[in-house]
Amino acid sequence: MAANSLDMSESLSEWRPAVDREIERVLPRELSADYLRSFFGEGRYEYDPDAIEDALSTPVWDLLDRGGKRWRAVVFLMLVEGFGADPEELLPYAVVPEILHNGTIIVDDVEDGAERRRGEEAVHHRYGQDIALNAGNALYFIPLKIVERNPADLDPETRLAVYEMLTYELNRTHLGQGMDIRWHNSDEVAITEGEYMEMCACKTGCLGRIVGRLAAIVTDQPDDVEAELAAFMETVCIAFQIADDILDVEHSLDRAGDFGKAVGNDVKEGKKTLIAVHAVRNAAPEDAARLQEILAADDTTDAEALAAIEVMEETGSVEYARERAIALVEEARDHLDDVPLTEDVAAELAAFAEYVVERDV
Amino acid sequence: MAANSLDMSESLSEWRPAVDREIERVLPRELSADYLRSFFGEGRYEYDPDAIEDALSTPVWDLLDRGGKRWRAVVFLMLVEGFGADPEELLPYAVVPEILHNGTIIVDDVEDGAERRRGEEAVHHRYGQDIALNAGNALYFIPLKIVERNPADLDPETRLAVYEMLTYELNRTHLGQGMDIRWHNSDEVAITEGEYMEMCACKTGCLGRIVGRLAAIVTDQPDDVEAELAAFMETVCIAFQIADDILDVEHSLDRAGDFGKAVGNDVKEGKKTLIAVHAVRNAAPEDAARLQEILAADDTTDAEALAAIEVMEETGSVEYARERAIALVEEARDHLDDVPLTEDVAAELAAFAEYVVERDV
Known part of the structure; x- marks a missing residue:
């Protein structure tokens, strides 16, 4: 590795x-x-x-x-x-x-x-x-x-394909950002895991899909290769987003003793991360209510943020997110199976996918 | 009319x-x-x-x-x-x-x-x-x-032409807005009339050009017809912008006696309009300096705004802008000469161009 x-x-x-x-x-x-x-x-x-x-x-x-x-x-x-x-x-x-x-x-x-x-x-x-x-x-x-x-x-058909691809992806980017902002501005965490994943696919995944699809289009690959590459990149980006959410929690736990260091930024911002979504849905009712309350609050102390993170840990939500991210990396790598890349590059990309979730996690 | x-x-x-x-x-x-x-x-x-x-x-x-x-x-x-x-x-x-x-x-x-x-x-x-x-x-x-x-x-070539047209115009829109913001944030009015006109052409004209070019492209007109229509729309939009600047000044003079009505909004915002650009370049040195000072100030009283407008009037800058707008409408109508439109529509468009600068001016 x-x-x-x-x-x-x-x-x-x-x-x-x-x-x-x-x-x-x-x-x-x-x-x-x-x-x-x-x-x-x-x-x-x-x-x-x-x-x-x-x-x-x-x-x-x-x-x-x-x-x-x-x-x-x-x-x-x-x-x-x-x-x-x-x-x-x-x-x-x-x-x-x-x-x-x-x-x-x-x-x-x-x-x-x-x-x-x-x-x-x-x-x-x-x-x-x-x-x-x-x-x-x-x-x-x-x-x-x-x-x-x-x-x-490039020939005209290829250029048209590039324009249409960018049009497709950049429209979806704004759907993802719209969902994220709307949830962020709302007190309640009423979203499903599927909705969270779609938000990531749109907001973060689409830019990744552009990388894969653009490479496929300008080198004149067949449609199924373009689709597999898009799925690879999208999946890696979703895993990246989840890994980022995990990092925020892990850093908060590491820093809990250090006076003055930022703790639980995502919790304080009321971000609806996969971890938060899972914890609200699976914690004991009184813990879930407390978590919702902390996420909705405008001013959150370090102690409150840590209490929220504790609920997430105890509910197994951090572990759940980690497993989900690892499974996504597996899934991403499967999408490379039928993409006709040279062996070196295929290996490097597979490593890239793994690196994404292994950073500090 | x-x-x-x-x-x-x-x-x-x-x-x-x-x-x-x-x-x-x-x-x-x-x-x-x-x-x-x-x-x-x-x-x-x-x-x-x-x-x-x-x-x-x-x-x-x-x-x-x-x-x-x-x-x-x-x-x-x-x-x-x-x-x-x-x-x-x-x-x-x-x-x-x-x-x-x-x-x-x-x-x-x-x-x-x-x-x-x-x-x-x-x-x-x-x-x-x-x-x-x-x-x-x-x-x-x-x-x-x-x-x-x-x-x-539409056939693929037509769609590609639409994408490339939109790409061209929407890039220039951001150049125009960039110039306008940058000037707005700057105290000095050091811009030339040509620069002011280019800002209008980019910021306001490009959206007009899209109307004309899109109509030409989707009905499969030759390139020169598309170019003439683009120039017609661009020129009308620049005239519209100048007419808008004149309206702001005229309204201010009308309202000068009415307590509580907004006076000289453009002056208060420090907008570099064609009128302001002309007045700064053509007023007597001490008047030009006073005008610059008022345009640069963060808080401007009604009396100061009216003093600035008086300099503009005395320098003949409002009249100059009006003549410029009328000349642009003439110019715009000339661009329609070689566009093969039905007579009715050509007449309606010529009237539209005139209407733009005749609103309340």
Whole structure:
């Protein structure tokens, strides 16, 4: 396992500079009128490149320079290579899911009222909400522009397939975010596990599906291969989300003794995680009621958050979520069985899936 | 003129119910799991239709039911009819620019910190910023979904052309909004008239261009006809924006005696309108400096706003803007010369262009 996960991190560090150079070709750090005319179209009067640089390039590169593994781009490139195509030639498409992902981060942080991102203040805190939202939304449409500019000279049917795929997935992304926000704003945890899983599939899974489907489409794979890859990526992303929820609980237990460390962030935010959903449905009635109450409260002390986590532990909900995540990784790997990838790449992807849930869990 | 403008309002009231029924087919007021599965895709687990209805349909229909003329849809239908095609058959495409427009309204109101919209509280004030933003962004992608669902059985090349057109225009929309926000946040008015016009062309013009280009593409017009129609719509929209800026000044002068009425909203917000740009560049140095100072101030009294407007009047900037708007309408009508529309529709569109700047001006 360790050796396999290492493979993925080698791919990540190997490709990352090229991925960033490609993003920089699409959205340079410094914008000129010539670039704007050639990339976005002539325009009828006169662009103000300085204003657009301040409104777009500066906040976006501030975020990108803070880190992020660019794994969506790198998995795309691995897949392309695994199908025997040339990753260098298809590099312009690798940045499509990466740019989309960073757009959702900026917008989600405004929606969630997040304070921090990647160790610094959230983009909307640094540049203002108006600049952040417009930049985040611009990152939703720049990837479509990449398809329109047709860098690898794809035929029209392939480009149409890319547009239709992005349309399908980006619509579902907003359904997932809508469910999550609506539940978040509601006091009661009345959702089913199936609804929670669908929210993850839409909100987190769709961006993963884009990675898989895009790699399949631009290398001209048959529909069933595209569908299996989409299912692989979706399943890995759901497992990732559940693993993230588990981490929040585990860290809270580790930190319970450390004064001043954040404890039970998800509980305090009232997040309806798989763990919370399971615990509310399976705890003893008085424990479930207490848990609902803590999740619904606007101000939650560390002691209350820990009491909620204790109910989750005692109900076996953390263990249940862990088993569910591990089963999803198994399921994900099964989807790779009929995908005709080179052996190396198939192994690396299987390791990637496992790594996702094994992080610190 | 009166008779001609009446024609347009007849078209508006004639088509509006059908346009709203079509929007309702795309996004019903009440959402069921069946609708979600058939419109957005099966999903892997289980949708929560109630949550998605609360997060999406309810805020969007609240906004739509407040009014709006749906002129983007109606002009599209007029154009389609003018090209000899069947507006009933192409009705599903008429709602594409209308849905996009309402998405931009919701998002722009968050970005601008607007309090009110169409006589009621802004959507983000009523439903929360998170719900509003997600709903607004969903309205950016639902129109692409209409193309994917292919209601009028368009051939693949036509659908690809629609996607590429939308990609082109929606990218430029965000450049325009970026310039506007950046200028708005800056104290100095250092922009040129050309930059102001480009901002309007991008921010307001692109949605108009979508109306014209979409009508040309789905009725299979040659490229030059599509370009002329795009220029017609873009030019009308820029004239509309300038007329709007003039209205704000005129209303302020009318209301100067009425205690408690809003005066000089644009001046108070520090908006860089064509009038402001012209006045800063052409007023006597001390007047220009005073105007800049008032535009840059965070709190502006009615007296200060009126002083600023007086500088604009004295510099001839309001008159200049009015002449510019009238010239743009002329220019717009010229673009219709080579567009092969039926005589009736051509006359109605020319009247529409004139109506735009003649409202109360």
